[in-house]
Every structure is written in structure tokens, then in C-alpha cells.
Amino acid sequence: MSLKALVVLLSLLVASFGARANLIVNGGFEAPAIANGSFSLLPGIPGWTRNFGPSIEIQRNVAGAPYEGFQLVELDSNGNSGMFQDVVTSVGQTYSFSFAYSPRPGVGAASNGIEVRVDGTLIDTLTGIGLAGGLTDWTVFSYQIVGDGLTTIDFRAVGTSDSLGGYLDDVRLTVPEPATLALLGLAFAGLGFSRRKLH
DSSP states (O other): OOHHHHHHHHHHHHHHHHHOOOOSTTTTOOSSOOOTTEEEEESEETTEEEEESSOEEEEESSSSOOSSSSOEEESOSSSOOEEEEEEEOOTTOEEEEEEEEEOOTTOOGGGOOEEEEETTEEEEEEOOOOOSTTOOOOEEEEEEEEOOSEEEEEEEEOSOSSSOOOEEEEEEEEOOHHHHHHHHHHHHHHHHHHHHHHO
């Protein structure tokens, strides 16, 4: 491989690894796209499967702004619901699992509960009192999990089933930064080796 080609490849690796590829499909709930100022109740959405309850609700600037992008999910649609996604992971590999959570604006803690499960194990239960004035109050939660070949990420509304519940956005499952840096180090070593060969 020429030095020029290796430099181009290295640049692509840096850009790719810097973004830390997200293994979650549709983690920002941007699909399906809906009209601004509206919401949609769906039996499932791309990347996610409903595992109980009436529907998954996607909102686009209805009652509070998303954490990122244009849309968010509320699991207490017409009633408490849940959704999951199966992700292929490497056995024994440590991953960073994160997401943004906000209580629904103007709604009490009893209605905003969401359980977070990985491979069926409860890892957290979230709730909070929603802010007044239609303002979301996002917090990013992050956990380290170990891959087992097929990892199931599962969110369930567990507050009062009254069509008003907590919000989710920007769900991510990534390889932690140290592994990314090690791969970049190997790429730099390859670049050095290539340059020695050319001279």
C-alpha cells in the first residue's frame, strides 16, 4: 500500500473511531420521521420491538424538546409499554451503554418511571419530576456492560399507566475509548512501518 493510500485510510479510521460507531439501530428515534409538532403511536419502530403494552410513542416537539436530533420516545403512550433491541456483541468485550432520559414536562415522578434492563437483568430504574413550562430536563446515564454474543437492551415504562411518562433519546452502545485508542495506535505503527519501507 502506498504512503498516500495509507494516510487516506488512517484519516478515515480517525474520523470513524473518533465518532465511536453506535451499535444501536435508530438510537435517536429519528425513524420513522413524523411532522414537526406531532406524535405517532406505533406498534414498533425501526430497530426496536415492542414487548408489551399498546404502542411506542414518537414525539417531535410536542411536549418538550429532544436531547438530540428531532425526535424522542415516550413509552407510556396510551398506557405503559416496553421495547427492546437485540445487538450482536463480542463475548467478553466491554461496551459503553448510554442514553438520555428526561421526565415528561409538568408530570410528577409517579408517572415518569422507566426500567432499564440488559439481557433481562434490571440495571436501573429512573424517574423524576418534570419541569414546568414544557421544558425537558435531560440527563445522560452511562453503564459498562460485557458482551455475550447477543445483548438485549430493554426499556420499560413502570410509572402510573396514564399516557404520560418519561422520555428517552440518543441510546448508544459503543466500544469504550481505550480500545479505540489501541486500534489507532496499531494504525500509526503501520504508517511508520510503511514509511520505513518506502525509504
